[in-house]
Amino acid sequence: MSPSTGHAWRYWPRFWARFLRRRLPSSLWGRSLLIIILPVFLMQVAVTWAFFDAHWQTVTARLSEGLAGEIAWAVESYRDDPSPSNLATIADRAERSMQLSIALQEGRTLPDDRDSSVFGVVDRTINEALDSRLDDPFWFSTTDYPAYVDIQVQQPQGVLRIIAPRERAIATQGHIFVLWLTLATVLLMSVAILFIRNQVRAIERLAEAAEDFGRGIDAPRFRPSGAREVRSAARAFMDMRERIQRHIEQRTVLLASVSHDLRTPLTRLRLELALADQTRRTQAMQGDLDEMEHMIDEYLAFARGEAGEASQSIDLKALLEAIGAQIKKRGAKVEIVAPEPSVEARVRPLAFRRALTNLAGNAADHGGRVRLSLGRVGGGVEIAVEDDGPGIPEAQREDAFRPFSRLDDARNQNTKGVGLGLAIARDVARSHGGDITLDASDLGGLKAVIRLPG
Incomplete structure (x- = not known):
């Protein structure tokens, strides 16, 4: 056997393996049906042929x-x-x-x-x-x-x-035998398909509950069902969900206390500065207090992430128009592109509004023109925020999502920022089952795209 022939023989198993992976069903339901139907079909063909x-x-x-x-x-x-x-x-x-x-x-x-x-x-x-x-x-x-x-x-x-x-x-009488064989096969396969469907449905409900929990949607009607192993996995998921929710509640209470404790001395300092003689020093201290209060708000918003907020369906186009009106007050030219009259999505309104406000605010801070686009892509929703500013180099775009990350001076003209705007926005997008990516904009600056699943 020549080397080329040996290489060809070694290639064929991999070729057929890839071919079968592409042709065979990928879902558990489809594979379960194949596991039941294929052996029964082959057995009945063999029995019929032998008869x-x-x-x-x-x-x-x-x-x-x-x-x-x-x-x-x-x-x-x-x-x-x-x-x-x-x-x-x-x-x-x-x-x-x-x-x-x-x-x-x-x-x-x-x-x-x-x-x-x-x-x-x-x-x-x-x-x-x-x-x-x-x-x-x-x-x-x-x-x-x-x-x-x-x-x-x-x-x-x-x-x-x-x-x-x-x-x-x-x-x-041969057709009678074939008829009875066919009826028995259909009956047995119907019973098998019914039981398999019940088991697969239990796994699907577990996956849906896990996805809803990851997107902040409560699923109170979820109950463990199916086979013993599936019920065990469902109970483990419910225990994990309770522990995470308990941790979030404890963190929210702690952050509320920290927020109150920090704001109390800041309020006293602001009052003392207001009663003191207004000098350059007091004005500088007033500016430091404003910056400190802004930083505390940023830190708490990042840590809290609006985790306790319930999801609800909102009109994203109306939300973009409201955010666009806010950005116009900063002096930026705002363009809203939304082909459809209304696009509904189930989100946590305050958290999602904050994420879009951070993106639109960053765009307004670094450019004079802002474009907000809304559309449906692949069954999901896509929102793009673009500006005509200096942009971010491709090598640094992923670094921009790190908390407290500060990039080069071209994108750091906003001295009030603490490097949490993009981090908060991505955290909110991912908590809804989506993500944020950065790219170059047709306007010449940065393009931030939020994608949400359907």
Whole structure:
């Protein structure tokens, strides 16, 4: 074997493996059906083939040979004495003893053609049996009459026509076996499909509950169901969900306390500065307090993430228009692109509004023109926020999502920022089952795209 041939043989298993992976169903439901249906189908094909090969064909061949022998007797008896009286005697005996109807069609010849049976093996078996017993030309048909076989033998006087019951030449009970086999297969497969569907549905409900929880949607009606292993996984998920929710509640209470404790001394300092003489020093301290309060708000918003907020369906176009109106107050030119009159999505309104406000605010801070686009892509929703500012180099775009990340001076003209705007926005998008990506904008600056699943 040459090296090229050996390489080809090694390639074929991988080729067929990839071919089967592409063609076979990828869902658990489809694969479960395949596991049940394919073996049953193969088994029934094997049983049917064995039945027809070992029983039906054998019985049909023996019946055909017996019928051919009786026809040969009738033909030879008539050839010995072709008188009408002898023909009548032969026909009477054949009718009473063999259930054969025999008649002479004088001056006739054999037909030129005939219709073949659906089961070619039937015609072949009868033809072989008649050919082995008859010396005269013959013709037969298994399709002209549903319950009979028409056999014609050429004689000098004409055609000797013999009509035999179909069960004398063919095993007619084969279709009954196939029918019962098919009904049993359909019944068993229906029961199997019903049970498999129930088990797969339990797994699907568990996956839906996990996805809803990841997107902040409560699923109070979820209950463990299905097989023991599936119920065990569902109970583990419910325990995990309770622990996460308890942790979020504790963190929210802690952050609320921290927020109150931090704001109290800031309020006292702001009041003391307001009562003090207004000098350059007090004005500088006032600016420091404003910046500190803004930083505290940013930190708490990032840590809290609006986790306790319930999801609800909102009109995203109306939300973009409201955010666009806010951005216009900063002096930026805002363009809203939304082909559809209304696009609904289920989100946590305050958290999602904050994420979009952060993106639009960043765009307004770094550019004079802002474009807000809304559309449907692949069954989901896509929102793009673009500006005509300096943008972010491709190598630094992923770094921009890190909390407290500050990039080069071109994107750091906003001195109030603490590097949490993009981090908060991505955290909100991912908590809804989506994500945010950065790219270059047609306007010349940065393009931030939020994608939400349908």
